[in-house]
Amino acid sequence: MTPNPNNESRRSHGWMGIHRGHKARPGEWLAEKFIFLVSLSAILMVLLIFLFVAREALPVFFGQTNTALVQKPIPPDEMDKHSAAELEAYLEITPDQLAKLPKSTLRTMMDIKVEAQNDIPEDFRNDPDASINTTEWKYLIAPHKWTDYDKPEYIWQPVGQIKKFNIIPLIVGTLKVTLIGLLFAVPLAVGAAIYVSQLARPRVREILKPAIELLSGIPSVVVGFFALLVMATVLQSIFHYQTRLNAFVAGLALGFAVIPVIFSIAEDALTSVPRAYTQAALALGASRWQTAWQIVLPAALPGVFAAAVLGFGRAIGETMIVLMVCSASVLSWSVFDSARSITTTIAAEMAEAVSGGPHYRILFMLGALLFAATFVSNMIGDFVIHRFKNKLEGKR
Amino acid sequence: MKKLITILAATVFAASAFAGNITVKGSDTLLILAQKWAETYMTSNTTVKISVSGGGSGIGFAALQSQTTDLCDASRKIKPAEQMKCAAVFEGGKRPTEYKVALDGLSVYVNPENSLKELSVAQVGDIFTGKIKNWKEVGGPDAPITVYSRENSSGTYEFFKEHVLKGKDFAASAQTMPGTAAIVQAVVKDKNGIGYGGAAYGGSSKLLAIKKTDTSPAIAPTEETVMNGTYPIWRHLFVYVDPAKDKGDIAAYLTWIRSDDGQKYVKDVGYYPLPKNLRSGN
Numbered sequence: 001m002t003p004n005p006n007n008e009s010r011r012s013h014g015w016m017g018i019h020r021g022h023k024a025r026p027g028e029w030l031a032e033k034f035i036f037l038v039s040l041s042a043i044l045m046v047l048l049i050f051l052f053v054a055r056e057a058l059p060v061f062f063g064q065t066n067t068a069l070v071q072k073p074i075p076p077d078e079m080d081k082h083s084a085a086e087l088e089a090y091l092e093i094t095p096d097q098l099a100k101l102p103k104s105t106l107r108t109m110m111d112i113k114v115e116a117q118n119d120i121p122e123d124f125r126n127d128p129d130a131s132i133n134t135t136e137w138k139y140l141i142a143p144h145k146w147t148d149y150d151k152p153e154y155i156w157q158p159v160g161q162i163k164k165f166n167i168i169p170l171i172v173g174t175l176k177v178t179l180i181g182l183l184f185a186v187p188l189a190v191g192a193a194i195y196v197s198q199l200a201r202p203r204v205r206e207i208l209k210p211a212i213e214l215l216s217g218i219p220s221v222v223v224g225f226f227a228l229l230v231m232a233t234v235l236q237s238i239f240h241y242q243t244r245l246n247a248f249v250a251g252l253a254l255g256f257a258v259i260p261v262i263f264s265i266a267e268d269a270l271t272s273v274p275r276a277y278t279q280a281a282l283a284l285g286a287s288r289w290q291t292a293w294q295i296v297l298p299a300a301l302p303g304v305f306a307a308a309v310l311g312f313g314r315a316i317g318e319t320m321i322v323l324m325v326c327s328a329s330v331l332s333w334s335v336f337d338s339a340r341s342i343t344t345t346i347a348a349e350m351a352e353a354v355s356g357g358p359h360y361r362i363l364f365m366l367g368a369l370l371f372a373a374t375f376v377s378n379m380i381g382d383f384v385i386h387r388f389k390n391k392l393e394g395k396r
Numbered sequence: 397m398k399k400l401i402t403i404l405a406a407t408v409f410a411a412s413a414f415a416g417n418i419t420v421k422g423s424d425t426l427l428i429l430a431q432k433w434a435e436t437y438m439t440s441n442t443t444v445k446i447s448v449s450g451g452g453s454g455i456g457f458a459a460l461q462s463q464t465t466d467l468c469d470a471s472r473k474i475k476p477a478e479q480m481k482c483a484a485v486f487e488g489g490k491r492p493t494e495y496k497v498a499l500d501g502l503s504v505y506v507n508p509e510n511s512l513k514e515l516s517v518a519q520v521g522d523i524f525t526g527k528i529k530n531w532k533e534v535g536g537p538d539a540p541i542t543v544y545s546r547e548n549s550s551g552t553y554e555f556f557k558e559h560v561l562k563g564k565d566f567a568a569s570a571q572t573m574p575g576t577a578a579i580v581q582a583v584v585k586d587k588n589g590i591g592y593g594g595a596a597y598g599g600s601s602k603l604l605a606i607k608k609t610d611t612s613p614a615i616a617p618t619e620e621t622v623m624n625g626t627y628p629i630w631r632h633l634f635v636y637v638d639p640a641k642d643k644g645d646i647a648a649y650l651t652w653i654r655s656d657d658g659q660k661y662v663k664d665v666g667y668y669p670l671p672k673n674l675r676s677g678n
Contacts, residue, residue: 105489351452
């Protein structure tokens with residue numbers, strides 16, 4: 001076979017920019033495209049999920065939801081006197097629906113509205129809170145003095161006559177549990193990573209590494225159940241706090257779920273520090289411990305930091321453990337008080353929320369917040385890892 | 397290959413055209429009972445296929461609106477917003493028909509070591525709103541009360557809030573538990589705990605006798621007191637159906653559920669049968 005001098009010019013640019021050296025067989029071509037489409041579909045999936053979440057949450061951002069308990073009812077007989085826009089807002093339907101629905105159906109809907117107003121208990125009819133639209137941003141994030149409360153408070157009570165949607169207790173609860181989990185998991189996981197990658201004998205390493213990574217195989221329901229039944233009791237008998245199920249127990253249990261994530265990334269970072277560093281340090285008379293602590297760990301610090309950030313992303317998105325161990329929406333920074341995380345709230349409340357209603361939309365808004373938080377933390381983690389790799393390889 | 401496709405298509409068609417397919421979806425509270433009913437009904441009516449799934453009353457109503465289910469189990473009454481959505485899609489703008497299918501007595505659980513025996517409805521309400529914080533305020537030992545509640549997605553939570561707390565908020569410090577079993581479990585482990593849930597699920601916790609008002613006699617939750625209405629905290633469980641579909645197999649099934657024959661299974665899963673006068677009509 002003589003080499004073709006025009007080989008370079010004949011190199012084709014395949015469909016969607018894939019380079020091929022020579023003409024592919026049809027089977028290969030198909031397989032290639034199929035794999036490309038599959039990988040594309042993963043990205044598309046993420047995008048679609050984000051669009052879906054954003055679409056469901058948008059009415060909250062634009063203030064298009066109304067939860068005022070007492071609304072001025074429109075008598076069904078006066079339906080024709082009101083404009084289409086007014087009726088759409090009143091019946092919570094789209095212009096398309098308004099045009100298509102027969103008059104009798106609209107009338108039934110108007111009747112239901114009037115009946116709902118008549119069913120409001122007398123106590124609530126005169127309550128000043130009953131005319132408030134509780135989905136306005138100032139009620140979502142600022143404290144408000146509700147009837148029956150002594151002072152302005154952050155309240156998440158989304159079910160009942162007057163629905164209170166303050167998201168601050170949930171955000172604080174999420175951060176509280178996540179931080180406790182990380183405070184517990186990061187030292188343990190990084191310590192284990194240093195030991196396994198630098199100090200352990202090869203035989204020990206071969207056992208330890210898979211054993212720690214096996215932790216990630218334990219379903220979080222099982223971890224949660226263990227925490228609920230065993231850890232809660234043991235920890236209460238040690239610390240003697242009043243609330244048996246609290247953020248501290250949840251945080252520790254969460255730590256178990258996060259340790260394998262942080263461990264494997266940190267261990268990767270530590271092992272990818274060039275051997276020359278270690279050898280130089282040892283040659284200069286440093287002990288193995290000094291080498292690990294003063295040479296390898298500082299060199300791998302960005303990678304270890306990235307591991308912690310990715311661990312944060314995993315912890316903040318964890319649902320089952322927190323759901324099982326603690327979930328009172330109390331606003332408190334005390335670790336021995338209960339807490340309620342965003343994921344717990346979504347998982348527990350979505351099933352019963354009236355689909356398309358304000359509660360449903362706010363749960364989606366919380367989901368979008370969480371999505372943004374994990375997205376940003378994963379981006380930071382990824383970015384730092386890449387910087388770190390390039391630095392070690394001498395690229396800028 | 398062609399033959400295979402034909403057979404496949406034929407089976408799919410046959411399955412969808414199957415006359416007696418009934419889908420039931422909704423409340424987790426009613427799930428076990430609904431499954432029991434479906435299994436029993438299918439053994440004696442072999443032409444009818446009933447598939448039951450849970451998810452929650454809200455999920456059931458959403459499915460009723462999208463017409464992906466025939467019957468919707470609910471542990472609470474339908475809300476106006478859900479009624480309007482159903483009316484918008486149902487034939488002739490009708491609302492879903494409501495059938496009461498069982499009674500549920502809600503009891504108040506405390507730790508077996510707790511010396512307290514009875515509370516009034518108002519006292520129970522004050523404990524759960526956080527107004528009463530110590531057991532000694534209601535005649536118990538001098539110890540802080542730990543309140544265990546259900547997730548707010550639960551129909552039980554909503555019922556308790558409306559009828560015992562009179563619409564007031566639960567204390568923010570109330571621990572929300574994922575199910576009645578979890579509440580009982582927590583109360584049994586916590587000697588200062590108090591919780592609520594179905595009377596039959598009390599397990600080894602102590603069920604308090606409840607006084608309707610401060611002066612009325614304390615009534616313990618039993619089948620008799622719940623069914624004759626003397627025990628003050630009880631509710632109905634419901635099934636909702638599109639009135640246009642309420643005929644043929646579905647109507648027959650609904651009638652059977654509410655008959656003496658269907659109602660005798662209610663007690664097996666911890667609820668109480670409808671009193672005789674409620675078994676026919678709505």
